Amino acid sequence: xxxxxxKYGGSSVADAEKIKNVARRIAETQKxxxxxxxxxxxxxxxxxxxxxxxxxxxxxxxxRELDVLLSTGEIVSSTLLAMALHGLGYEAVxxxxxxxxxxxxxxxxxxxxLRIEPKRIVKELEKGNIVIVAGFQGITxxxxxxxxxxxxxxxxxxxLAASLKAKIxxxxxxxxxxYTADPRLVPEARKLxxxxxxxxxELATLGAKVMHSRAVELGQIYNMxxxxxxxxxxxxxxIIHGGTEMEVRNRVRxxxxxxNVAKVTVVGVPDRPGIASAIFEPLSKANxxxxxxxxxxxxxxxxxxxxTVARGDLEKAMSLAKPIAKSIGAKECVSxxxxxxxxxxxxxxxxxxxxxxTMFRTLYEQGINIQxxxxxxxxxxxxxxxxxxxxxxxxxxxxxxxEKASI
Ligand code: ASP
Ligand code: MG
Numbered sequence: 208x209x210x211x212x213x214k215y216g217g218s219s220v221a222d223a224e225k226i227k228n229v230a231r232r233i234a235e236t237q238k239x240x241x242x243x244x245x246x247x248x249x250x251x252x253x254x255x256x257x258x259x260x261x262x263x264x265x266x267x268x269x270x271r272e273l274d275v276l277l278s279t280g281e282i283v284s285s286t287l288l289a290m291a292l293h294g295l296g297y298e299a300v301x302x303x304x305x306x307x308x309x310x311x312x313x314x315x316x317x318x319x320x321l322r323i324e325p326k327r328i329v330k331e332l333e334k335g336n337i338v339i340v341a342g343f344q345g346i347t348x349x350x351x352x353x354x355x356x357x358x359x360x361x362x363x364x365x366x367l368a369a370s371l372k373a374k375i376x377x378x379x380x381x382x383x384x385x386y387t388a389d390p391r392l393v394p395e396a397r398k399l400x401x402x403x404x405x406x407x408x409e410l411a412t413l414g415a416k417v418m419h420s421r422a423v424e425l426g427q428i429y430n431m432x433x434x435x436x437x438x439x440x441x442x443x444x445x446i447i448h449g450g451t452e453m454e455v456r457n458r459v460r461x462x463x464x465x466x467n468v469a470k471v472t473v474v475g476v477p478d479r480p481g482i483a484s485a486i487f488e489p490l491s492k493a494n495x496x497x498x499x500x501x502x503x504x505x506x507x508x509x510x511x512x513x514x515t516v517a518r519g520d521l522e523k524a525m526s527l528a529k530p531i532a533k534s535i536g537a538k539e540c541v542s543x544x545x546x547x548x549x550x551x552x553x554x555x556x557x558x559x560x561x562x563x564x565t566m567f568r569t570l571y572e573q574g575i576n577i578q579x580x581x582x583x584x585x586x587x588x589x590x591x592x593x594x595x596x597x598x599x600x601x602x603x604x605x606x607x608x609x610e611k612a613s614i
Contacts, residue, residue: 214364221251230291249280270315281341304344311345318353361422369429384445413463475538
């Protein structure tokens with residue numbers, strides 16, 4: 208008998224019919240002789256609606272109260288799913304994150320799981336129950352309810368799978384798996400049968416919104432195979448695991464893009480020690496995460512310093528950077544929020560020359576100007592104008608022959 212953890216996202220449980228459909232899928236899994244733990248997200252857009260509601264009451268709701276409010280979304284879907292299973296004649300029990308033993312730190316709205324005490328889950332499984340756990344939530348040692356950050360139910364699922372040593376963690380959603388690029392922008396995009404943790408992590412962080420990146424990170428740490436598949440079909444999906452990284456492949460695995468990018472340039476910065484720290488320390492204190500940083504080689508001891516932030520942070524970043532720029536004797540501070548990131552990702556690129564050159568040539572042939580470039584071992588990212596994203600990824604998809612099945 209294998210233990211399987213399944214997670215169903217908000218769109219898979221958006222209404223009563225969909226909840227019943229999910230219940231049938233869970234029942235099938237148990238009927239095949241498996242023990243099943245199910246993690247569920249809130250129905251449809253419930254979380255957004257609850258946030259809106261809270262803001263109508265108070266534009267700045269207190270974090271502790273907001274977390275309790277948001278946690279109710281997953282409680283609703285988990286109980287309804289248990290009722291749907293009862294209706295099919297199956298034994299099932301719903302548990303809140305707290306009941307399931309998910310202990311977190313006290314960072315409301317972005318809590319981290321510290322420990323899982325799975326006693327109750329194990330007891331329910333032993334009784335023959337299908338255990339439905341409300342995703343995205345936990346409890347602190349002081350018994351306060353927390354949430355794990357938007358999209359956090361994926362993380363609940365992988366954490367439970369790792370803690371209970373499940374055979375696999377299956378993430379069911381409204382897409383058929385992980386694609387070589389966003390299929391809405393690139394019709395030729397191909398669903399991948401498999402992908403490595405590292406590659407998936409780069410794609411997830413770079414804006415491929417299939418999975419919560421912390422969940423992928425956990426999967427990698429505990430070497431837990433994760434299946435991403437559709438809850439609306441029986442297509443095989445994409446398996447995320449460690450094995451593929453061993454393969455010798457000479458290929459780009461996928462292309463990610465992210466339009467949530469803004470750029471700040473401090474122009475005419477005197478080139479002396481301490482300048483970068485003067486600019487970036489206040490940003491980090493304000494909890495603004497800086498992504499790409501580029502400093503030009505200086506001419507006559509004057510340089511330009513450019514960095515990118517999420518668009519939502521631009522105003523705050525500018526209000527901090529402007530007075531600093533002035534105080535260090537820089538000429539001015541300018542911004543642009545019409546940018547996007549386009550990245551090619553693949554472990555097959557490691558130590559193989561030519562990928563960057565092909566990427567730059569392809570963008571050049573499209574007449575696309577590259578504003579900034581960053582790389583990691585398995586990724587090359589170019590920052591370009593947002594209105595050229597579609598052209599860029601279509602051309603790159605073709606240049607790297609991603610429409611062809613990989614080896
Ligand atoms: N319901 C939460 C959200 O919408 C958590 C999740 O869906 O995973 O962010
Ligand atoms: Mg959701």
